[in-house]
Amino acid sequence: MTSHTEYGEKTNASEVVEAFSGQIKGKTILITGIGPAGIGGEAATAIASQGPALLILASRTLSKIEAVAEVIKTSYPTVATRALVVDFASIKSVREAAAKVTAYPEPTIDIFIHNAGLMDLRQEHRMSVDGIDEHLAVNFVGGFLFTNLILNKIVEAGRIKGEARIVIVASSASPISPIRFHDLNVEKAATDVPEEERPNLTILEQLRIPTDTKYIPFVAYGQSKTASILFAVLLGELLKGKGVTVNTLHPGAIRTELQRTTTDKDLGASATMMYWKTLSQGASTTLVAAFDPALKDKSGVYLEDCQVKQAMPFATDLTIAKKLWKVGEELVGQRFDI
Numbered sequence: 260m261t262s263h264t265e266y267g268e269k270t271n272a273s274e275v276v277e278a279f280s281g282q283i284k285g286k287t288i289l290i291t292g293i294g295p296a297g298i299g300g301e302a303a304t305a306i307a308s309q310g311p312a313l314l315i316l317a318s319r320t321l322s323k324i325e326a327v328a329e330v331i332k333t334s335y336p337t338v339a340t341r342a343l344v345v346d347f348a349s350i351k352s353v354r355e356a357a358a359k360v361t362a363y364p365e366p367t368i369d370i371f372i373h374n375a376g377l378m379d380l381r382q383e384h385r386m387s388v389d390g391i392d393e394h395l396a397v398n399f400v401g402g403f404l405f406t407n408l409i410l411n412k413i414v415e416a417g418r419i420k421g422e423a424r425i426v427i428v429a430s431s432a433s434p435i436s437p438i439r440f441h442d443l444n445v446e447k448a449a450t451d452v453p454e455e456e457r458p459n460l461t462i463l464e465q466l467r468i469p470t471d472t473k474y475i476p477f478v479a480y481g482q483s484k485t486a487s488i489l490f491a492v493l494l495g496e497l498l499k500g501k502g503v504t505v506n507t508l509h510p511g512a513i514r515t516e517l518q519r520t521t522t523d524k525d526l527g528a529s530a531t532m533m534y535w536k537t538l539s540q541g542a543s544t545t546l547v548a549a550f551d552p553a554l555k556d557k558s559g560v561y562l563e564d565c566q567v568k569q570a571m572p573f574a575t576d577l578t579i580a581k582k583l584w585k586v587g588e589e590l591v592g593q594r595f596d597i
């Protein structure tokens with residue numbers, strides 16, 4: 260249960276940060292996926308209004324980070340910001356960025372919000388530089404590696420202050436696909452993978468999204484978001500007793516650059532069926548996950564519209580999560596024993 264059961268899809272970011280101001284003041288907060296037109300930039304600006312000690316703004320495009328930092332500097336000149344460039348589609352880039360974070364003078368990171376994400380609905384299937392399906396690479400593998408590499412600073416915050424949080428922005432697209440352990444790169448037709456790994460094509464058909472191709476972009480996106488929830492669930496378990504919680508959420512449907520490769524036609528009936536949140540409303544669920552005191556000591560929580568909801572069983576099963584963790588380790592070529 261959250262502190263504000265009255266919050267919902269129309270709750271604005273400003274309302275949330277004002278309510279949880281005491282949780283923000285003086286904190287060191289790292290947010291990924293920063294741009295002026297996205298949820299990350301909106302969340303960062305809302306957080307800045309409540310006086311954090313330092314906002315580390317991470318993303319792959321420096322000019323977009325700088326645009327958000329400029330807004331913060333103009334409105335909240337006493338808030339310190341720092342830019343961190345990282346491409347989550349590249350294992351090398353993630354390692355370089357994580358090394359920078361490790362070398363920062365601040366010994367702790369209180370809140371890590373992993374918001375960066377990609378949805379590429381073009382029919383041409385793209386792989387990362389490391390040969391991984393681009394959705395899985397950006398939405399899971401890059402974050403898996405980055406989080407593990409910077410974890411010491413978050414655990415240190417948990418140890419010294421008794422509380423640190425990791426928040427991973429997932430999506431309501433998770434129910435579309437479980438993890439395809441036999442076809443991680445989403446190259447086989449739906450019927451060519453074991454039954455328990457097949458996508459839920461009914462959801463897509465109901466939304467009138469074409470399912471007659473071997474590569475269905477929504478399946479790749481769905482799998483990658485399922486992976487991000489599974490990662491959070493297991494990481495939360497592994498960090499129990501260390502003062503660090505790990506939770507996930509769906510921010511809602513918000514018109515951002517997430518739809519940059521997409522038209523409303525690609526989104527099928529969902530484009531007209533959904534309530535499109537404003538950017539501010541789209542940032543609030545992330546902010547509840549990051550700051551609501553009622554979630555202190557709680558891991559494995561999944562939120563939608565600022566309230567606790569249930570994610571799919573295939574996205575919360577610890578056995579599947581452990582199997583995926585091993586896949587993550589193999590893909591990045593490093594073991595992480597917590």
Ligand SMILES: NC(=O)c1ccc[n+]([C@@H]2O[C@H](COP(=O)([O-])OP(=O)(O)OC[C@H]3O[C@@H](n4cnc5c(N)ncnc54)[C@H](OP(=O)(O)O)[C@@H]3O)[C@@H](O)[C@H]2O)c1
Pocket residue numbers: 291292293294296297298299318319320323345346347348349374375376377378397428429430431509510511512513514515516517518
């Ligand atoms: N908007 C929605 O309706 C919706 C619904 C469900 C879930 N979400 C999730 O919410 C999060 C934020 O999305 P958004 O709507 O704000 O979309 P957005 O405007 O496209 O923001 C995504 C952010 O992630 C960054 N990013 C993308 N690929 C990256 C990479 N390889 N390395 C580093 N950064 C990368 C983008 O940087 P560039 O701009 O420089 O590419 C951008 O800053 C995502 O995780 C998304 O999946 C959004």
